[in-house]
Amino acid sequence: MIEANFDGLVGPTHNYSGLSFGNVASLNFAKDISSPKQAALQGLHKAKVLADRGLIQGILPPQFRPNVSVLRNLGFRGSAEECIQQAFNEDRLLLSIVSSSSYMWTANAATYCPMADSIDGKAHFTPANLRSKPHRAIEPYQTKKTLECVFENRQMFEVHDPIELGDAFSDEGAANHTRFEFNGRGVHFFVYGREALSNESVAPKKFPARQTLEASMAVARVNQTDPNICFYAQQNPDVIDSGVFHNDVISVGHKNVLLYHESAFLNTAKVVSDLYELSGGELIGIKVLNDQVDLQTAVKTYLFNSQLVTMPEGHMALVAPKHCEEEPSVKRFIDSMLADGRHPVDEVIYFDLLQSMKNGGGPACLRLRVQLEKEHVSGINPGCILTQNKYSELVNWVERNYKDQLTLADLNQYETYAGIKRAFVELSQIMNLSNLYDIEAN
Ligand code: SUG
Secondary structure (H helix, E strand, O other), X not given: OEEEEEEEOOOOOOOOOOOOOOOHHHHHOOOOOEOHHHHHHHHHHHHHHHHHOOOOEEEEOOXXXXXXHHHHHOOOOOOHHHHHHHHHHHOHHHHHHHHOOHHHOHHXXXXXXXXXXXXXXXXXXXXXXXXXXXXXXXOHHXXXXXXXXXXXXXXXXXXOOOOOOOHHHOOOHHHHEEEEEEOOEEEEEEXXXXXXXXXXXXXXXXXXXXXXXXXXXXXXHHOOEOHHHEEEEEEOHHHHHOOOOOHHHOEEEEEOEEEEEOOOEOOHHHHHHHHHHHOOOOOEEEEEOOOOOOHHHHHHHOHHHOEEEEOOOOXXXXXXXXXXXXXXXXXXXXXXXXXXXXXXXXXXXEEOOHHHHXXXXXXXXXXXXXXXXXXHHHHOOHHHEOOHHHXXXXXXXXXXXOOOOEOHHHHOOHHHHHHHHHHHHHHHHHXXXXXXXXHHHO
């Protein structure tokens, strides 16, 4: 089985609006001026470097924003341009909510179960409902359409509806899910922030827990994931209160390796030892002590939001934000990890993802992992696989259509909206996305 990464393509309205309470970077950089062009190029560069190294790299297309249907649902009237103008004049927060490029963090797009691990032998996606934040709650149904368009072979891939049923089933997708592989056998590790339907469970006090146990269990059922290979653990409420709003901000797993902070989970030692048992003694845990990298530094540098990938040469590489290279304690830890021969992580590749990081999105947030048998790559829309040609076309498209700098006032310009519409028509052709966007309906 190979693990492909599907990175989100940053959209032309990427901006910093401080919309994610509990996400420290989103709050710290609120109202900074964004560069959608740089953001998209930084993301594409990461994907291209990994594709050049021999990994299968897909791209998930952006959603159309500003989302005028949502503005209409909120009572704004008239043409798309008029709705945008009214929102700009009357409630700028609403305009920023419907303009966010947050779909680019595809680790939150869905939870995936490969054929090998499902009861019916099909691969399944459940789009995350993302109901804990309004700007994210508008993503799921378009995400479903996107996944159907990208994973187009319905015999191989089934794409479900997001889980409904209110707050108790708040689901943030693969950011809280890891598929391990122990001796060829999959194990699905679900991490939740709170138990919504129990009065006894502990929960964070300051920031919201965005994933519930109830949602994780429902996702496993919908995806028909074999219950014998599912394992659930609670995130440490204190780390959520320190700004760890998803598990992928405090641990990362791949194949038989788990890199984690010592305070990642509620009773971390027990979680790791239970997982070790379930792995039949195959799990290799790499524990990071608070003395090596404290929580605040982990959140600032996003060490744990690195990707762990298996390179074609056989070793694993850590794909880390360049913030990690610049912070002495984190760099020291990474260097010592690479020098340690007891695990397969032998390389680090640093990327400048500043534009995404300022919204709390590191390398791992930007990708959705999809494990596949080689022959199932043929079930994927080829327009969404990153090749040299596709990369050049996308870079050229971004260069021509994205602004170097963007403010909400720009979004209020007639030309900006007209330009975005033209750009999405072009993108549909580049990525072979017929019927994905209903641009005129906007
Ligand atoms: O949901 N930031 C995203 C970051 C998502 C990161 N994903 C993972 N950890 N997998 C979020 O908090 C900020 C938008 C703003 O403030 O404009 C934002 O939505």
